[in-house]
Amino acid sequence: MGNPSGRYAIVGVGTSRFGKLQGVSAMGFTLEASANAMADAGIARDAVDGVLVMMPAVMGEQHGWAARVADLGGGFGIRHHPDEDAPDAVELAATAAATARKAFVAAGLPEPAVWLEPGRCLVGRAGVTLYRVGAVKRLPDRTWVAIDGGMSDNPRPQLYDARYTAWSAARADESPDEAVSVAGMHCESGDVLIDDVFLPSPRRGDLLAVPATGAYTLAMSSNYNGVGRPAAALVGGGEARLIRRRETTDDLLRLET
Numbered sequence: 194m195g196n197p198s199g200r201y202a203i204v205g206v207g208t209s210r211f212g213k214l215q216g217v218s219a220m221g222f223t224l225e226a227s228a229n230a231m232a233d234a235g236i237a238r239d240a241v242d243g244v245l246v247m248m249p250a251v252m253g254e255q256h257g258w259a260a261r262v263a264d265l266g267g268g269f270g271i272r273h274h275p276d277e278d279a280p281d282a283v284e285l286a287a288t289a290a291a292t293a294r295k296a297f298v299a300a301g302l303p304e305p306a307v308w309l310e311p312g313r314c315l316v317g318r319a320g321v322t323l324y325r326v327g328a329v330k331r332l333p334d335r336t337w338v339a340i341d342g343g344m345s346d347n348p349r350p351q352l353y354d355a356r357y358t359a360w361s362a363a364r365a366d367e368s369p370d371e372a373v374s375v376a377g378m379h380c381e382s383g384d385v386l387i388d389d390v391f392l393p394s395p396r397r398g399d400l401l402a403v404p405a406t407g408a409y410t411l412a413m414s415s416n417y418n419g420v421g422r423p424a425a426a427l428v429g430g431g432e433a434r435l436i437r438r439r440e441t442t443d444d445l446l447r448l449e450t
């Protein structure tokens with residue numbers, strides 16, 4: 194689910210208002226359900242069905258307006274964590290298009306063009322972030338693994354409780370026998386990338402691979418606490434190519450006068 198703690202705003206549910214602007218001809222409506230809101234297949238279908246069934250009737254009966262475009266936006270979720278659900282975006286799009294057509298026809302309106310704006314479901318799974326393990330601290334109640342990144346390269350856990358999993362990149366064939374928490378390097382108590390993950394007993398120097406970071410990760414990165422952004426490499430067909438170099442201290446100081 195995109196909003197597990199329920200702490201984040203959900204806007205525009207239940208009531209809708211339409212206004213008329215002089216000289217503006219509205220061609221359609223858009224459903225803005227980003228931030229992985231449609232990570233859960235059930236919620237996604239309810240949201241799409243709800244809007245598509247409600248909108249044509251409200252538009253036609255109350256406003257005499259027929260949208261030519263029903264834009265369902267983005268927000269089609271991906272799984273960042275094994276416990277998460279995610280709809281099949283292609284199946285969801287086909288269902289939504291059919292629902293839209295039916296709802297418009299039932300409201301006596303012409304069929305609209307159905308548009309989609311998928312983002313993360315296209316590129317999210319293509320990205321993997323690699324971290325080097327520094328200290329491993331074994332306390333009575335939990336083992337902490339400190340990495341050379343965290344909230345400056347991926348602020349999503351702090352922003353909205355996003356959950357991730359990790360693999361021990363060079364030891365993926367070993368059995369994951371130790372429950373650990375993964376902490377970042379930014380000197381903040383909230384800089385926890387992963388609360389709980391099982392890894393083969395971690396040690397200093399291990400490489401951790403965090404999957405499904407191809408969307409909203411590097412793009413949301415920052416120089417928090419003066420940490421440089423990491424490099425990015427494109428990997429395919431057994432080849433790797435640097436497509437973005439690692440930031441240096443000179444990069445961090447370039448705006449100083």
Ligand SMILES: Cc1ncc(COP(=O)(O)O)c(C=O)c1O
Pocket residue numbers: 225226227228229266267268269310311312313314408
């Ligand atoms: C207007 C609009 N469309 C589409 C998207 C893509 O959303 P997603 O990557 O969740 O599919 C966004 C993301 O913020 C957006 O703002």
